[in-house]
Amino acid sequence: MFDSSEHIKFVISLFAIVNPxxxxxxxxxxTDGYRPEDRARIVRITPIAVVGILLTTLVSGxxxxxxxxxxxxxxxxxxxxLLLLMATSMLQAKTSRAAHTSDEAEETSDRETIAIVPLAIPLLSGPGAISTVIVYAYKAKSLSAYLITSAGILLIGLAIYLSLLAAPYITKKLGKTGINIITRIMGLILTAIAVEFITSGLKNIFQNLP
Structure with missing residues (x-):
């Protein structure tokens, strides 16, 4: 049964993975050196792309x-x-992903393209987020469960939009250290979620063995 606690857990886990x-x-x-209007378009396009990817995954997973x-x-x-590996990276505040995505961005001349690649995918709606949606989609057996789960994904899209919109203000207030602290907290939450995924899956696998 996919009750209210499962919906809350889904939103929290997806928020921790996406980590806006x-x-x-x-x-x-x-977006360093971009015009304000270019940044504004990226802020609009990125959450739409993430929501589209995750909703497609929800339906077809x-x-x-x-x-x-x-x-x-x-x-x-x-x-x-996979989530545990991501959580380990977040707890250690790894920066390799940022360097990798910067290299990808430099390969394109179309500034709006970075809203899709690498921001929407693989940075925000990467394998971890997609895996989480597929697992929870399996539990959503009714139309209402699908609708509520979709609402959770839309809520994540709104969080992404607000985070990117407030990026200059948040960066100024939190600084690099503050953002690293938040990333580590998200990593800790994600570690617990990953352990629950693994233990739950292994328990069912061993129970079904002949």
Missing amino acids: IGAIPIYISL ELILRFFGISVDSFRVGGGI
Whole structure:
């Protein structure tokens, strides 16, 4: 049963994975020297792209698992391991992803393109977020559950929009140290979620063994 506590857990876990505040330094770096109108377009396009990717995943995620013959418990374990690796990186405040995405951005002359790649994917709606949506989509058996889960994704999109919109103000107030602290807190939350994914998946797998 996909009750209210599951919806709350889904929104919290997805927020921790997407980590809109942690993406602010990368957004600032990628848009350095851009005109205000260019930044405004990127701020609008990025959350729309993220919501579109995650909603598509919500609708088609279970079909993808069936197509490849993957059980949801196996996917839950794999997704949990992936989330744990992401959480470890966040706890250590790694900057390699930012450097990587900066390299990708330099390869394109179209400034609006960075709203899709690398900001929307793989930075915000990367494998971790997609894995989480697929796992929770499996639990959403009713139309109302799908609608509420979709509302949660829209809420994440709003959080991304507000974070990018307030990026200059947040960066000025929090500074690099403050953003790193928030990223580590998100990493700690994500670690707990990843462990729950893995243990839940392994428990079901071992119970179903002949």
